[in-house]
Amino acid sequence: MTLIQLFQFILSISILVILHELGHFIPAKLFKTKVEKFYLFFDPYFSLFKTKIGGTEYGIGWLPFGGYVKIAGMVDESMDTEQLKKPAEPWEFRSKPAWQRLIIMLGGVTVNFFLAWAIYSSLSYFKGEKFHDNAKFENGISVKPAGQKMGLKSGDKILKIDGKPADRMETSTINMLFANNVTVLRDGKEVTFDVNEDGVAAVLAENEVKLYFGPRYPVVIDSLLPKGPAQAAGLLKGDKIVGIDGKSVRFFDELGPQLAQLKNQDIVLDVERNSSPIVDGQSSATLEKVNVKVNNEGMLGFAADTSIAQKEFEKTLVVKSYTLAEAIPRGLTRTIDVLTMQIKQFKIVFNTKTEGYKKVSGPIGIIKMMPESVDWEFFWGFTAMFSVWLAFLNLIPIPGLDGGHVVFTLWEMITGKPVPQKVLENAQMVGVIFLMGLMVLIFGNDILKWITGKF
Template identity: 65%
Template sequence: MELAIKLFQFILSISILVILHELGHFLPAKWFKTKVEKFYLFFDPWFSVVKKKIGETEYGIGWLPFGGYVKIAGMVDESMDTEQLKQPAQPWEFRAKPAWQRLIIMLGGVTVNFFLAWLIYSCLSLFNGETYTDLTKFENGIGLSDAGKKMGFQNGDKIVSIDGKPAERLENSSINILFSNHVTVLRNGKEVTFKVNEDGIADVIKQREAKLYITPRIPMVIDSLATPASKASGLTVGDKVVGINGKKVQFFDEVSTELNQNKNKTVVLEVVRDGVNQTLSVPVDKNGKLGVQIDTKNLKNLVTDKKYSFGEAIPRGFVRTIEALTMQVKQFKIMFNSKIQGYKNVGGPIAIVKSMPVDKSADGSFAINWPAFWSFTAMFSVWLAFLNLIPIPGLDGGHVIFTLYEMIVGKPVPQKILENAQMVGVIFLLGLMLLIFGSDIFKIITDKL
C-alpha cells in the first residue's frame, strides 16, 4: 500500500508538471497562430493509451511515463519528422514565425514551471508556514559524523555563515555546505573561516547522509531500552551518560565516538541517576551501539515555527523558488566534480518514487502528506525549468540558443545543422536516460537504493 501511494504521488506530480509545462508552449503557439499537431502527456512510441483529435490537434496520453510533448508544425523536435520541412514554409508553421515569437514559444514551458513553483511555495508559506531547526539556538554547537569532521568541522562548532551568507536553518545549511567554498564557525569563542574539504563532501554524498552529518549537540539521556542486552545491563530510563571507561563525556557525539572505538566490547559507563553517579558494565554491539534510544525532547526547543501573512508569503515564495533553482545549479555542478563524483549518486524515477513522502498512522495505514507532496512538486518544477534551459539540442535551451543566434546574426541556422544537432541531442538524452535508469537498477541489485 505504501508503494502504491508513493507511485500515485509521483505520477500525479509528473502529470501536473508536464501538462502545465507543455501548456506553456501550446498557448503562445496558438496565440501566434502556429499549428500544434499533438499535445501528449507521457510519450507514445508505437502506440498511445488514449487519443482524440479536436480541431487540428491530437490530444493523448502515452504509455511511457517519462515526460510529455507538444508537436508544433514546422519545428525540428524530438520526433525527428523532417518530411514536412522539405516543403516550402507555410504561414502557420513554426519556422515561418518571427524569431521573437519562436523564442516566446520556446521559453513558455520553463516560464510556467518557474511561476508554478513560486505559486506553490507562496501557498505553502501562507497556509503551512515553515518549520525548521534553528542553528542560532544551538547553545552547545554541533555534533558531527566522521565525514563532517573530515570536511573541517569540529564538535562544538557553531555555524555562523556559508560563503558569507548567514546560516540559520540546519535543513538548508547542511545541504548548502556541500556546495560551498568556505564556512565560518564560532570555535572556542573565536570566528574561524575554512575551506570545506572535498574528501569529506565525497564521503557525505557516498554515504547518503546529507542531512545527518551535522546534528545538534545534546546530552545522552536514555529514553528507552530497545534490546535484551541493554535491559539486562542495569541501565534505566533517565540515566545520563557522563563517562566511558574513565573518560569524561558530556554530549551524545562524544559518547558515539567512544562506543565506535569499543565495538563488540564491554565498557564501563558512568551515569547520573537521580543526582547520584553510578558505574555500570554495559556491552557494545557490533555497530557501536548500546541498544538504547536517547531522549530528544530538548530538540523541540531548537525548532522555529514561522508563519507568514499574505503580503509576506508572496516574496517568501519567490525567495524559496530562487533558493531551489540555485540548489539545482549547484547540484549539477557537483555532478561533474571528478573528486566528489556526484554522478555516481544520481537517482532516477525509481529512486524518486521510493523517496516520496507518506504519513504512517498508529494503526499502520498510510496517507499522502500533502504539504510534503506540494513541496516536492514545487522543487521538481524548478528542476524541470533548469533542466530544460540547459543549452542541449533536444531541450528547450537548445532551441533558445539557436533562436538567439538568429536574432543576433540576422539569419537562421541552416536547416541541416538544426537536424544534425537535434539528432545528437536526442542520442545524448537517450543515453542519459539509460544511465539514470541503469543507476537505479544497479542500486536495487546492490541493495543501495
Template identity: 65%
Template sequence: MEIAIKLFQFILSISILVILHELGHFLPAKWFKTKVEKFYLFFDPWFSLVKKKVGETEYGIGWLPFGGYVKIAGMVDESMDTEQLKQPAQPWEFRAKPAWQRLIIMLGGVTVNFFLAWLIYSCLSLFNGEMYTDLTKFNNGIGVSEAGKKMGFQTGDKIVSIDGKPAERLENASINILFSNSVTVLRDGKEVTFKVNDEGVADVIKQREAKLYITPRIPMIIDSLATPASQASGLKKGDKVISINGKQTPYFDEVATTLNENKGKTIEIEVLRNGKPEVVSASVDKDGKLGVGVDQKSMLNFVTNKQYSFGESIPRGFARTIEALTMQVKQFKIMFNSKIQGYKNVGGPIAIVKSMPVDRDADGGFAINWPAFWSFTAMFSVWLAFLNLIPIPGLDGGHVLFTLYEIIVGKPVPQKVLENAQMIGVIFLLGLMLLIFGSDIFKIFTGKL
C-alpha cells in the same frame, strides 16, 4: 500499500508539471496562430493509451510516464519528423513565424514551471509556514561525523556563515555546505574560516548522510531499552549519561563516538539517575550500539516555526524558488566534479518514487503528506525549468539558443545543422536516461536503494 501511494504521488506530480509545462508552449503557439499537431501527457512510442482529435490537435496520454510533449508543425523536435520540412514553409508553421514569437513559444514551458513553483512556495509559506532547525539555538554547537571532520568541522563548532552568508537553518546549511567554498564557525570563542575539503564532501555524498554529518548536540538521555542486552545492563529509562570508562560524554555525539571505539566490549557507564550518579556495566555490540533509544524531546528546543502573512508569503515564495533553483545548479555542478564524482550517486525515477513522503493515519495506514507533496512538486518544477533551459539540442534551451543566434546574426541556422544538432541532442539525452536508470538498477541490486 505504501509503495502504491508513493507511486501515485510521483505520477500525480509529474502529470501536473508536464501538462502545465506543455500548456506553456501550447497557449502561445495558439496565440500566434501556429498549428499544434499533438498534445500528449507522457510519451507514446508505437501506441497511446488514450487519444482524441479535437480540431487540428490530437490530445492523448502515452504509456511511458517520463514526460510529455506538444508537436508543433514546422519545428525540428525529438520526433525527428523532417518530411514536412522539405516543403515550403506554410504561414501556420513554427518556422514561418518571426524569431521573437518562436522564442516566446519555446520559453513558455520553463516560464510556467518557474511561476508554478513560486505560487506553490508562496501558498506553503502562507498556509503552513516554515518549520526548521534553527542553528542560532545550538548553544552547545554541533556534533560531527567522521566525514564532517574530514570536511574541516570540529565537534562543538557553531556555524556562523557559509561563503560569507549568515547560516540560520540546519536543513539548508547541511546541503549548502556541500557546495560551498568556505565556512565560518565559532570555535573556542573565536571565529575560524576554513575551506571545505572535497574529500569529506565526497564521503558525505557517498554515505548518503547529507542531513546527518552535522547535528545539534543533545544530552544522552535514555528513552527506551530495545534489546535483551540493554535490559540486562542495569540502565533505566530516564538515565542521563555522564561518562563512559571515565571519559566525559554528556552529549549523544560523544557517546556514539566512544561506543564506536569500544565495539564488542563491556564498558562502565556513569549515569545521573534521580539526581544521583550511578555506575553500570553494559555491552557494546559489534556495530557500536548499546541497544537503547535516545530521548529526542530536547530536539524541539532547536525548532522554529515561522509564520508568514499574505504580503510576506509572496516575496518568500519567490526567495524559496530562487533558493531551489540555486540548489539545482549547484547539484548539477557537483555531478561533474572529478574529486567528488557526484554522478555516481545520481538518482532516477525509482529513487524519486522511493523518497516520496508518506504519513501514517489514525488507523495505522499510510496517507499522503500534502505539504510535503506540494513542496516536492515545487522543487521538481524548478528542476524541470532548469533542466529544460540547458542549451542542449532536444531541450527547450537548445531551441532558444538557435533562435537567439538568428536574432543576433540576422539569419536562421541552416536546416541541416538543426536536424543534425537535434539528433546529437536526442542521443545525448537517451544516454543520460540510460545512466540514470542504470544507476537506479545498480543500486537496487547492490542494496544501496
C-alpha cells in the same frame, strides 16, 4: 514501491508536463502557429487515448517520459522533416519572426518557474514554514565522522555558509555539500574553514546527506547489553554518565572518543543516579563512582536514550507564519534558492572525487522518495521543486531541449541569419540520441540499485 507512491509521482509529473506544454501551446496559438499534437507522455507506435479538436490532436501516450507539443514547421524530437522539404507556410513555426519563436520556446520554462513560485507562496501562506534553527542549538551540534571529515567539529555553532547567514538546519545540511567554506562559532571564536571534498564524498557514500550533524545530548543509559561491561559493573537504565576518571563528559559525542583511547582498561565513571526534575535550582540526583572495564572495541555495552536527543531537537523547531504580502516574495525567494541549489549540485555530481554521479536517481529512485501515504504538503513541495528542476534542465543548451532551440534562435537574432535547416536537423538528431542514451543510463542505474537493494 507502493501504488500510492506511484500515484503521487504520476500526478505530479502529469501536472508539470501539461502546464509546461501549455507554456508552448498558448503562445503558439496566440501567434497563429499550427499545433499538430499536444501529448501527455510519448506515443511511439500507438497512444492510450487521442482525440482531435480544432486541428490539434490531444492524447496520452504510453511511455511516461514527459510529453510534447508538435508545432508545424519546427524541427523537434519527432524528427518528422517531410513538411520541412516543402515551401514554408504562413502558419508554420519557421515562418514566424525570431522573437515570436523565442517566446514560444521559452513558454514552457516560464510556466515552470511561475508555477513553482505560486506553489511556494501558497505553502508559505497556508502552511507556514517549519525548520530547525541553527541558532537554537544551545550546545552546538554533534557531528558524525563524515561531517568531521568535511571540517566540522562537535560543539560548533553554524553561522555562515559561503559568507551568507545560515539559519536553517534543513538547508544547511545540503548547502554545505556545495559550499567553498563554512563559518562556525567554535570555542567562543568565529572560525572559517574550507569544506573538505573527502568529507563530502564520505557523506554521500554513507547516505548521510541530512544526518551528518544533529543536536548534542547527555549520556543517559536506556538499555544494557546482557553480560556486557556496563551490566557487569552495575549500571542501570536511567543512569547519566557525567565523567570518566575525573574528566567531565557532558555529551554523548564526547564519550566515544574518550573510550576509544581506553580499550581494555579499567576506568571510573561518574554517574548521576535517581535524578528527578530540578526544583529551586537543586537536583535530587546522587553522584556515584562506578568501576567498569572498557572492552576491546572501546565500548561499555549499552544503548543511550535517544529520546533525549529528539527532545533536544524539538527545542530548535521554529514554525514561521506569513501574511499574503510576505508569502508572495517569500515564494520567489524559495524558488530562486531551489534553482541555485540545483545549479550548485553539479559541483559534486561531476566531481570524480566526491562521485556525486553515483547518487543520481531516475524515476524509480524518485518514486521511492514519495511518502507511502498521501501527504499533500510534501506533494506540492515536491511538485514545486521538480518544476524548478524541469525549468533548469530544459534551459540547458542541448539540441532536443528547449535550451537548444533558444540558442539557435538567439544566434539568428544576433547575426540576422537563420541557422541552416540541415544543421538544425543534424543537431536535433544528435541531441535526441544523447538524451535517449542518458535516459537509458539513468534507468539502468535505477534498476541496478533496485535489484541490489541500494536505494
